[in-house]
Structures are given as structure tokens and as C-alpha cells.
Amino acid sequence: MEFPIERFNEKETPFYYYDTDLLRQTLAEINRCTKGLPYHVHYAIKANANAGLLEVIRQEGLGIDCVSGGELKAALAAGFEPHKIVFAGVAKTDKEIRAGIEAGIQCFNVESMNELEVINELAKEYGTKANVAIRINPNIDAHTHKYITTGLNENKFGISLEMLDDVISKALKMDGIELSGIHFHIGSQITENGPFATLCDKINELVPHLESLGANIRTINVGGGLGIDYTNPDGHPIADFESYFGTFKTRLHLKPHQELHFELGRSVVAQCGALITRVIYVKQGVNKKFVMVDAGMTDLIRPALYQAHHNIENITSKSAESDCYDVVGPICESSDVFGTNETLPVTRRGDLLALRSAGAYGEIMASRYNCRELPGSMLKEQ
Numbered sequence: 001m002e003f004p005i006e007r008f009n010e011k012e013t014p015f016y017y018y019d020t021d022l023l024r025q026t027l028a029e030i031n032r033c034t035k036g037l038p039y040h041v042h043y044a045i046k047a048n049a050n051a052g053l054l055e056v057i058r059q060e061g062l063g064i065d066c067v068s069g070g071e072l073k074a075a076l077a078a079g080f081e082p083h084k085i086v087f088a089g090v091a092k093t094d095k096e097i098r099a100g101i102e103a104g105i106q107c108f109n110v111e112s113m114n115e116l117e118v119i120n121e122l123a124k125e126y127g128t129k130a131n132v133a134i135r136i137n138p139n140i141d142a143h144t145h146k147y148i149t150t151g152l153n154e155n156k157f158g159i160s161l162e163m164l165d166d167v168i169s170k171a172l173k174m175d176g177i178e179l180s181g182i183h184f185h186i187g188s189q190i191t192e193n194g195p196f197a198t199l200c201d202k203i204n205e206l207v208p209h210l211e212s213l214g215a216n217i218r219t220i221n222v223g224g225g226l227g228i229d230y231t232n233p234d235g236h237p238i239a240d241f242e243s244y245f246g247t248f249k250t251r252l253h254l255k256p257h258q259e260l261h262f263e264l265g266r267s268v269v270a271q272c273g274a275l276i277t278r279v280i281y282v283k284q285g286v287n288k289k290f291v292m293v294d295a296g297m298t299d300l301i302r303p304a305l306y307q308a309h310h311n312i313e314n315i316t317s318k319s320a321e322s323d324c325y326d327v328v329g330p331i332c333e334s335s336d337v338f339g340t341n342e343t344l345p346v347t348r349r350g351d352l353l354a355l356r357s358a359g360a361y362g363e364i365m366a367s368r369y370n371c372r373e374l375p376g377s378m379l380k381e382q
């Protein structure tokens with residue numbers, strides 16, 4: 001990734017820089033891989049709701065997957081059409097359900113019997129039927145970090161296979177519910193096709209069973225979760241969409257009246273973003289050297305929350321020599337560390353560092369802990 005250093009020098013750090021050309025190329029690849037197929041891709045807006053990125057994503061024709069009323073609002077404000085918006089979330093409030101009904105969204109992804117009953121009541125109040133997909137917890141191990149595994153029985157998400165028949169039968173009898181299909185989301189940062197193939201097998205087995213209960217399954221939504229290469233962002237700037245969509249194409253038995261929906265977040269926006277931060281001090285510790293930067297876990301929480309690692313580059317050092325550093329933020333928490341034993345060109349106060357692959361679950365998760373300002377942002381095209 002190339003960085004416009006002159007523009008950076010005029011901007012207060014830390015901030016997120018987004019390569020919108022790379023985002024467009026990523027979206028073009030998604031569109032290429034799904035062209036001519038009954039596939040619909042919804043961008044999972046929780047990964048990043050930056051208005052500039054949403055504009056590009058909308059232009060390239062994706063819909064939206066949201067998990068809160070706030071995200072629904074952001075999607076509508078960005079001009080996404082309601083009939084391309086799906087709404088998941090384990091604890092939607094009445095207010096959020098009403099907002100979805102009023103907007104005329106495509107579908108609620110329902111995660112419990114209790115929620116189904118509430119949507120039914122509210123839809124009847126509006127004299128309408130709410131389109132609903134049942135989120136099923138298929139008990140599949142996504143082989144990813146435990147905080148981002150969502151499809152196991154021990155997770156809070158979705159309806160377990162044991163409860164499913166009961167929920168489907170009740171849904172079919174509700175006047176305020178139009179049961180349109182089923183929904184899954186097994187986890188995030190999934191870097192092998194195995195879990196997705198297992199999901200296809202489960203769906204192939206489930207659909208005839210649900211049809212035998214009287215359900216007409218028109219939409220199958222397989223969620224998101226496709227991972228990206230955090231260790232080599234320049235080697236793999238675009239996720240392997242070909243093999244991801246190919247897995248569903250070859251493995252899932254889609255009938256002519258069925259549509260397949262996807263909810264991709266990370267794989268759409270992660271690689272186009274970098275967190276740009278300035279070195280405040282270089283400090284010699286007892287056994288190590290610390291590079292102390294002006295970005296902290298409040299700007300990018302993934303390392304502190306999931307033990308994630310983002311590649312760190314010194315984008316302004318002219319030094320031919322390198323040294324070994326721990327790169328740390330200014331927050332009063334010992335977990336506020338971006339990297340240990342990082343080999344960087346000799347780094348000095350005032351240098352700019354880029355934390356790569358930070359476009360997903362970065363800016364959107366920023367907090368004001370320590371009364372800090374939220375990070376700014378800059379788009380390549382602006």
C-alpha cells in the first residue's frame with residue numbers, strides 16, 4: 001500500500017487512512033465471483049460505518065447487514081435501499097424492531113422464540129407481516145478465536161437445532177410473520193474453507209427437513225466470516241473470494257426458487273484501512289526499547305481484545321538500519337500494546353507508523369476511554 005505522506009503531515013494523528021481504490025477492487029472481485037448467480041451480498045456494517053466507505057460500497061451494489069437500530073439508521077442515512085437490508089442481533093428492542101418494520105427492511109434474522117413472538121405482535125400492530133429468517137446455531141466449530149466463534153451450542157447466538165422444529169412450526173402459524181428462510185453466522189476471521197463446507201452440508205440436510213414441516217425456504221443466508229491475511233497484507237490485499245464463493249457454489253444444493261445471501265464484513269474493508277500514528281517518544285527500558293505512539297487501544301482495540309496482531313510499518317524513517325522495539329500506546333492499561341519485538345527501521349520521535357489491515361473492527365470500535373478524542377479518517381479519494 002502506498003501512503004501520501006505529504007497529506008498525512010497536514011493531519012492530526014492518529015487517524016484511519018482508507019485506500020478506496022483497493023476497496024473498489026475488492027468489491028469488483030466480489031461482484032465478479034457472484035455474477036450470474038442468485039447470490040446477494042450484504043455488507044456487515046458493524047465492521048466499519050465510515051460514511052465515505054459506505055458510499056463506495058453502496059455504489060458497487062451491496063446491501064447491508066445490521067445488528068442494531070443505530071446501524072439500521074446509519075445504513076438508511078447512507079442511502080441503502082431498505083429492501084436490501086437484513087437485521088440480526090440477539091436482543092433487538094421493541095424500538096429497534098419498530099424501526100425495521102417502519103423502514104420496510106428485507107428481513108429480520110430472528111434469534112429466539114421470545115423475539116419471534118415480539119416481532120409477530122408488533123407486525124400485527126402495524127397491520128403487516130414481517131419477513132423473518134430463523135437464525136440457526138448449527139453447532140459448527142469455526143476454528144477461530146473464541147471471542148469470534150458464534151456457531152457453537154455454548155454461544156448465545158441463534159436457535160439450537162434441538163429447538164428449531166418447534167420455532168419453525170410456531171412461526172408458520174403466526175399472522176404477523178412471513179417465514180422466508182434460514183440464517184447462519186458461524187464466526188469471523190475464518191481462513192479455511194472447511195467450516196463453510198461443513199455449513200453447506202448441514203444446510204443440505206436441514207432444508208428438506210424444514211420443508212417437510214411446511215416451511216417454504218426461499219432465502220438461505222450463510223452470514224459472513226471470511227478471513228483475511230493479517231501477516232501479509234500486500235501479498236494478499238484481496239481475500240480469496242473465488243474459493244469462498246466456489247465452496248458454496250459446488251457444495252450447497254440450491255433449488256431454482258432459492259436465493260443465497262452473504263453478510264461479509266471483515267473481508268470487504270479490512271485490507272483497505274491503516275491506522276496512522278505518530279511516534280511520541282522512544283524509551284530505553286531495562287531489557288528493551290519502547291516506541292510510544294499517539295494511537296492506543298482506544299483507537300484500535302483488536303490487539304488488546306483478541307490478541308490480534310497488525311503489521312506495523314515505519315512509513316517515514318529513512319534509516320537503513322533496523323532495531324527491535326515494543327510498540328505501545330499511551331493508555332493506562334498494560335494491554336495497550338500493538339507489538340512486541342517488532343523489527344523496524346531505526347525509529348525516532350516524530351516518525352509516522354502505519355498499523356496495517358485495520359479497516360475492519362478498528363475505527364468503529366474506538367472509544368473515548370481516558371477522555372481521548374476519537375480518531376479521524378482520510379480517504380485516498382477525497
Ligand SMILES: *Cc1c(COP(=O)(O)O)cnc(C)c1O
Pocket residue numbers: 044046047065067088089185187188189223224225226263264265266267
Ligand atoms: C459480524 C457479523 C457478520 C460479519 O462477519 P465478518 O467476519 O466481519 O464477515 C455477519 N453476520 C452477522 C450476523 C454478524 O454478527
